[in-house]
Amino acid sequence: MSFKISRLLLLLIIFSGCKKDKEEEKISAALRFEKESLIKKAGENCDTADYDCTIIALDVVRAAGTKGVANQINRTLDEHIIKLISSEEDPQINTLDSLAEKFLTDYREAAENFSEEPPWEAYVNEQVSFRSDSLISVKIITEIFSGGAHGYKTLTFLNFNPQSGEILSKNDIFEEDFTVFAEQKFRQQEEIPEGDNINSTGFWFENETFSLPENIGFSEGNVVLVYNSYEIAPYAAGDIVLEIPLEEVRSFIRIE
Structure with a gap:
């Protein structure tokens, strides 16, 4: 009798593990990524060949398909971009749209105070560089010029757990x-x-x-x-x- 019970417990453990793995695979498979672009400009020559204007162009990925997980990933990606580009911590900058507006506003204020202030530029390009059932890696290239001697370019990665959307350290x-x-x-x-x-x-x-x-x-x-x-x-x-x-x-x- 005890042997049969042990076998039954073993089968239940195996079945539970397989069921969990299948559920995680379903979550990972349902998750998909789409591209989304946000471009905002400020200046007199933005639509001419001179193209002498301030611009912020965000070419980002958006997770979709598994609402809770997707929302977590998107929120983390947005917070990362805001931290990279924003010159200050401001609770009102909580979306990419508000980030873009603040970038243009900051330029206008700088241009009013310094007549020779050149146009500012900020470019972000995100892409999913690797994906498996246990890890999603997002590559982020950022180029920013907001005054000063030179701009700067950064390459960053964020790694996510595809079942929870949480960052993997x-x-x-x-x-x-x-x-x-x-x-x-x-x-x-x-x-x-x-x-x-x-x-x-x-x-x-x-x-x-x-x-x-x-x-x-x-x-x-x-x-x-x-x-x-x-x-x-x-x-x-x-x-x-x-x-x-x-x-x-x-x-x-x-x-x-």
């Missing part, structure tokens, strides 16, 4: 020893001898210790590590990007 995705492996790859790419200090060729790693970047994403076939300008090197160095084949990283990944 580096610790959610990677085992601890991935850092050691990534350092080896970084040293090879940047030609830093194994026995030398990680900053021996001019990098700015804190406490002279290698660390993973803030931005890690996935593209088809690769894990992408992105150190943006000023993160570990001067602005002139630009973005430092390390791409590692996914097959070489699988043993360091926590999720399926």
Whole structure:
């Protein structure tokens, strides 16, 4: 009798696990992504060949199909863009439309105070760079000029759990020893001898210790590590990007 009960419990556990997996697959499959564009301009020559005007152009992805999950992803993506472009924390800037209006308003105020103020520009391009049943990676390229000596360009990634829409952190995705492996790859790419200090060729790693970047994403076939300008090197160095084949990283990944 006890043997039969044990078998029954085992079958129930297996069945429950399979049912959960199928439900998660349905959620992931129902989720889809569409492109959406928002463009706003301000200036006298916006519609002429001179094109001497302030512009903000947001080419973003929109999740749809699974309402709760989609809303969570879209809200996180919008908050990320607002944080990148907005010059101040303002609770009234809570949508991409309000962000665009504030960008144009800030330019007009700057132009009134400084007659030589050149037009401002902000461009955002989002795309889903990788998708599986356990992870969705969104690649975000941002280019901004809002006065000053030069503009700046950033490449960022946001990684989502497709079942919940929540952000996946580096610790959610990677085992601890991935850092050691990534350092080896970084040293090879940047030609830093194994026995030398990680900053021996001019990098700015804190406490002279290698660390993973803030931005890690996935593209088809690769894990992408992105150190943006000023993160570990001067602005002139630009973005430092390390791409590692996914097959070489699988043993360091926590999720399926």
